[in-house]
C-alpha cells in the first residue's frame with residue numbers, strides 16, 4: 169500500500185564548472201513511497217519552477233536502469249543505498265519519514281561538472297575510441313553459427329557486457345580509477361573469439377587512454393564493485409591486469 | 421555477432437533461440453533479457469571505431485531544431501547546443517534522421533524520456549510526408565501506473581509470456597490477494613479465447629483483451645487497471661533456478677519498482693504505449709519525400725505495416741543502417757553531384773531566426789509575474805491522457821472528434837500560459853522539454869486525423885465501429901489497402917491526405933485468427 173513521508177533534501181547546486189557550488193536545502197512533504205528517486209526530483213523541480221526558481225539539472229533518459237545516463241551520490245553512496253540499483257531504479261520506500269537526504273554529483277577529475285548533478289563522462293568515450301571494439305565491417309561477417317562460443321564464455325562475456333558506463337565505479341573509488349569500466353570492456357571482448365585477434369593491442373591502448381583521461385590507479389579498495397548497479401565483478405579488473413601484462417610482455 | 425555482442429549460446433556453442441509474441445516457433449536470438457541494449461552497445465562500439473579512424477565526428481548534447489533546405493534539397497540542420505544554448509549550423513550533401521519514435525506524445529510510454537517527434541515533425545513541416553501516424557503499438561506487459569507523479573512506464577520483457585500465464589479473478593472487484601484465489605475462480609482469458617496461441621497472441625490482441633477484462637471490472641491492484649502474469653506453474657515445472665536464469669533480471673527489476681517478488685506472487689501488468697509504426701514516409705532507398713532527406717529506424721514508417729512483431733524493430737534498425745543506407749546513400753550522392761556546402765545561405769538564416777523566435781516565445785512568461793502559469797509537464801500530461809483515452813487501444817469516431825477539438829485548446833493554453841524557467845543561453849532542460857511538447861501538440865492533430873480517416877480496424881488500430889461478431893478487429897481491404905501519407909499545409913490549414921495503394925503479390929491480406 170502506498171505511504172507518504174516527509175524528507176529534507178540537501179542538494180548540490182552549481183551553475184557551471186567555473187562557478188562556486190553549494191548545497192541547497194528543501195523540505196518535501198507527502199512524498200509517495202512508491203515514487204522513484206528521480207520522480208521525487210521531478211516533484212521538487214515542479215515546485216521550484218512554480219515558485220519562480222530554477223529546477224535542478226540532472227541527467228536521465230531510460231529511467232529503467234539500462235542507459236547509464238543517471239547517477240548521483242546519495243548520502244555518500246553512488247546511486248544511493250540499494251545495491252545493484254541505478255539512481256533511476258531507486259525508490260522512496262527505502263527512505264524514512266523525517267530523513268535528510270544529501271545529493272551530490274559524481275565527483276572525479278575525469279568527469280568535469282557541467283551543471284548541478286550533470287557531469288561530462290565523455291572520457292569513457294575516449295577509452296572506447298582507443299580500442300573498445302572489434303575491427304570488422306558490417307555486411308561482410310560470416311554466419312553467427314560458424315564461430316562456436318562455449319556457453320560458459322558467452323555467459324561470462326555477457327556478465328561483463330552488462331556494464332552501462334554510468335561511471336559510479338569511478339565516483340566511488342578513492343583514486344577515481346576507471347579500472348572496473350575498462351576491465352569490463354576488455355574482458356567482454358577478450359572472452360569471445362571475435363575479440364581475440366586484437367586483445368593485446370586493445371588492452372595496451374585502452375589502459376593508456378584511461379591514464380591519459382585523468383583516471384587514477386586501482387589500490388584494491390573494492391568500492392567500485394559495491395556500487396556497480398550491474399554487479400560487475402572485480403574479477404574483471406584481475407582479467408584486465410592479466411591481459412595488460414600478457415600484452416606488455418609478449419608484444420609483437 | 422561479429423562485433424562481439426555476447427548472444428546466448430547452447431552447450432555446443434551454437435546460437436540459442438527463443439520465441440516471441442506473435443510467433444509460435446523459437447526463432448529469436450537473444451542476449452539475456454537485454455538484446456536491444458547489447459545491440460546498441462555493439463553499434464556504439466563499431467561507431468567509435470569509425471571515430472578513431474577519423475571517418476565519423478560525434479557532436480553530443482546537441483538537439484536538431486530544424487531542417488535546412490537549399491535549392492529543394494535537404495542540405496543541413498540547425499542544432500541547439502544543449503550546454504551553451506547556442507544555435508549551430510551544420511551542412512552536408514544529405515541529411516539522415518535516426519531520431520526514433522514518437523510514443524512519448526502519450527506522455528507515459530516505455531520510451532526513454534528524451535524520445536520525441538521534433539526532428540520528424542520539423543521535417544514534415546518542410547514537406548516530408550508523414551505516414552500512418554495513428555499506428556501506435558501498445559505493449560501488453562508493462563508495470564501498471566501507480567500515481568500521477570509517474571514519469572514513465574517500465575516494460576517487462578515479453579519473453580515472460582513464454583512461461584507466464586495471464587489471468588484475472590472470475591469475480592468482479594475481487595480484492596483477495598492472488599494467492600488466495602483458487603484455480604477454478606481464475607479466468608485465464610487468453611488461453612480460453614485463443615487456444616492455439618494462448619498467452620503468445622500478438623501484442624495488440626493481448627493488450628486489448630487486458631483492457632476489456634479491466635473495463636468489465638475484473639482488473640486487479642489498487643487502480644483496477646492491471647491483470648496478473650503468473651509464473652508459478654513454470655516455477656513448479658522447471659524449478660526456481662531455471663526460471664531465475666531466464667528471467668532473473670526482470671524479476672529483480674519488477675521487485676525494485678513494485679516492492680513485490682514475482683517468484684512468490686504473480687506480477688501485475690497492464691498495457692502501455694511502446695512503439696510507433698507510423699513515421700516519415702520513405703521510398704525503397706529510405707529517402708523521404710524531400711530530396712536528400714533520409715530517415716532510418718523507428719523514425720520512418722517502413723517494414724512493420726500496421727503492427728510490429730516482437731524483436732523486429734531492432735532488426736529493422738540494423739538493416740536500415742548496416743545494409744540499406746550505405747548503398748542507397750552512395751547512389752544518391754553519385755546522382756546528386758557536388759554542391760556548395762557553406763552555411764551562409766539564406767535558408768540557414770531563415771531557419772535559425774525561426775528557431776530563435778520560437779525559443780523566445782517559449783520563454784516569454786519567465787519572470788513575467790503572470791498568474792496561473794503551469795509547467796511544461798502539466799500540459800504534456802494533459803495531452804497524453806487525452807490521447808490515451810481517445811486515440812489509444814480502441815478508437816471511435818466520437819472520441820476522436822472530441823480529441824481533435826480538444827487538442828487546439830490545450831495548445832493555446834500551452835502557448836499562453838506555459839512557464840519555462842531560466843534562459844535560452846544556458847543548459848536548460850525545461851526549455852528542451854518545452855520545445856518537444858510544443859511539437860507534440862502540433863503533431864497530435866495529424867495523428868488523430870489519421871485515426872479518424874481510417875474507418876477500419878487494422879493491425880494495432882482498432883476502430884470500435886469495425887469489429888467482427890466476436891469483437892475482433894475487422895479489416896476493410898476494399899477501402900483501406902493503402903498507406904495514409906499526410907502533407908503539412910501550414911498552420912491552421914488541414915493537412916492533405918495522400919494514399920499510396922498497396923499491392924500484394926505473394927500473400928493476400930485476410931482476417932487474422934489466433935484461435
Ligand SMILES: Cc1cc2nc3c(=O)[nH]c(=O)nc-3n(C[C@H](O)[C@H](O)[C@H](O)COP(=O)(O)OP(=O)(O)OC[C@H]3O[C@@H](n4cnc5c(N)ncnc54)[C@H](O)[C@@H]3O)c2cc1C
Nearest residue numbers: 483484518519520530531534539575717718731732733734
Ligand atoms: C523498453 C523498450 C524495449 C524494447 N525492446 C525491444 C526488443 O526486445 N526487440 C526489438 O526489436 N525492439 C525493441 N524495442 C524497440 C526498439 O528498441 C526501438 O524501436 C529502437 O531502439 C529504435 O531505434 P532508433 O535508432 O530508430 O531510435 P532511438 O533508439 O529512439 O534513437 C533515437 C535517438 O535520437 C535522439 N533524438 C531524437 N530527437 C532528436 C533531435 N531532434 N536531435 C538530436 N537527437 C535526437 C534520441 O535522443 C535518441 O537517442 C524496445 C523499445 C523499448 C522502449
Ligand code: FES
Nearest residue numbers: 229231236238256
Ligand atoms: S536513466 Fe537510464 S540508467 Fe538511469
